[in-house]
Amino acid sequence: MLSMLAAALAALALSFGPATDAQAAKRGGTLRIAMEGEAPDLDAVKIGFPLKVYRETLGSGLTIVNENFEIVGDLAKSWEVSEDGRVITFTLHPGGTYHDGTPLDAASVKWNLDLITGETVPKWLQELRKKNPKAPSGNSFASYLNHIEKVAVVDKYTVRVHQKDIGKAQTLDVLGSVFSRLVLVSPKAYDTDIEKFRRHPVLSGPFKFVEWKRNQHLFAERHTGYFDKSLPHVDRIEFYFIPDANQRVNALIAGQIDVVNNLPLPLYETAKKAPGVKVYMGRATNNYAFPYNLQLPQWKDVRVRKAISCYGVERAQIVKTALRGLGQPWNSFSPPGANDALDLTSLCPYDPDKAKKLLAEAGYGPGKPFKFAMTINNSDPAHIEVAQALKSQFAKIGAEMDIRVVDYATWNRAFVAQRKLEITLQNTLSSLNVNSNSHVVYTKSKLDYYNVKDPKLDALIEGWRSTIDPRKQLEASHRIQRYMAEMAYYPVIAAFPFIQATRADVQGFKYLGKLVNDFRGVWLDK
């Protein structure tokens, strides 16, 4: 009897717990979001931005990140991690379905995780591989979850994940946010007709796909089969693709849209001063880096790297001018907004004389200046300003830098796929911790496009990925950051926050940086 009473009280507490906001929240209405662009398709197992925004709005995963940047449950009501960290047992919320009505249960979760690890090969890919055995799956999560050894269904709503030692520490992060949160796809819909799925995704999140009109909009409506019946508050979400940044802000000011998902730095002041507009800017979880190609001979000399990335850069001046004072000078792999940030900026004071001396020691000087070309993409207006500032600063230490501007696709191919850029500028994705973006320097990752190739660094990263003890993880993180700074592997100028803006009548908006998109709790006070 007592246990029944306790259970009833617990249920009552649960139903009132999240309702503090929900009580005030008005249900209904349409949330209109301005986006800078659309994705080529809506395949939910692919990564990339802005695809991430659509898949995370329409999808749901086992875990998610909250406003304190902690991993919390989404479809998983709870989870238990074995003492050695190698087994995670997830208990799912019952009663949820995918958008096509397929029950959201342990079997479907196993199917999804097996799809990522390659244990399950969907029918469409089997057919494709009959013609071309090397046909790519397009699955981008394998690099992050390839440490999963086996997934077992315990009962209808319990699923157990067995993992290798190296990698076990990153599973919850990858499922919750890192790089691109893994959302579950309907096995029934994904298995057979991938072309249809890529245009009409069938996921399990709070909003169900309605319509995607290329270059115009993407509409979604409340999914009545979402496991949490109190969410979402709005009936409908409409994404409008507005490539011109000024027009996104104008549309917000005019009340034509409710949210600008990504507000470029130069428009921050305009949005802030506009009546009826709220601007959200939180922890600086993004780094503004200028990575060089460490496999090119000229960058193999640590003295050159330190001259260019450490003492030759006046970070504060670039932050003040090109970044409109909205960032902070920074010199660590984990940005200051990450949970394990370690401020190493003081190790690299602006010291042109020291930079010149290091270049001279490496064999460069007035008769033989250090010359290189920075290739940037034209997607962000700040890039050219930052590149020009760097060029003039490098000139003061006797280094000559050319600037080349290319379109984003060319840049991405040359930087990520071909790895042939000498040096570039990059706005990194938001980081929860040092491991979030470690794939760019970890040799065993297919995405180690910083080309570091240092076994010692690999071992340090594996050290982080192999421990679930928070204290040891923090120590491992700091070792990684110190080592990278010491070797000048990661040239960074500043850290800055992701900026978003909404109309003042948009309530319950969660600022989560660029980590996660969660519009479940948003409601309209109209």
Added chain:
Amino acid sequence: MRAYVIRRLLLLIPTLLGITMVVFLAIQSIPGDPIEAYLGQFYEEELAASLRKQYGLDKPIYVQYVLWLGRLARGDWGKEVLSGLPVLDQIRERLPVSLELIFGAMIVALLVAIPAGITSAVRPYTASDYTATTGAMVGISVPEFFGGILLVLLFSLGLGILPVQGFKPWSQGAGDHLAHMVLPVLTLGLTRGALLTRMVRGCMLEVVGQDYVKTARAKGASEFLVISKHALKNAMIPVITVLGLQVGFLVGGSIVVETIFSVPGLGQYGINAISSRDYPAVMGFILVSSLTFVMANLMVDLAYAFLDPRIRYED
């Protein structure tokens, strides 16, 4: 007249073949590999080679051209590399939007240019002439992206009577559709109107001094009749030539305007295709843009025959 039209239509065939050849060779000469763009981070040499074979990209260029031309003739314009959607479907959907924008802009341009140019020419060096010529100079000098933003500031943010951006199809109501098209059409049309104003003024100035205009006046025809029937028709021949050429600029201008106002037309399609190195889409875009230009010039040639009897009687 019929022989003239037939001859002009026959001339289209080599012109179109030439266009396809130039488009094909231009795309081939762009640095970069579409397979690399497609594979991105998953690029592997072996995989890329098998995909090149699958898409016929391993064949010699002339073979690729002939194959492409054959497919083009059969209505197979290829699929977008990134999305896999048929290019022709996308063009069919977007072309009417761009044509509406271009046609609307031409009407705006003519509505501005003809009255302003005539007023300016018949009352030269007066306040109305100075107003028209100054307005035209400003219109020519302001680039579309800036003009568009000024119109948004005035009509959307200032007066709040027109939407900032976006597009609504006719099916969602004519009022809503037209409200969304006003600013893009004005942005594109006013610049062209400014240029044509100067053209109309210049041509009219030349014509109003001609003997036949003086004769018409001497015969007691009203000023309205003199200007509209005798002067304007003759002054319009060079104006129409320029108008035909302006179609090319309107296609180019529509890229900017469609991007600013998020109008899902061909210009926006083209710029997205170019920036993502989607070659089949780029080829489709350039081909249709070129065809639009060629067709506009054909219409201009046919209009000559209507306006100037000497042309049709030559045959």
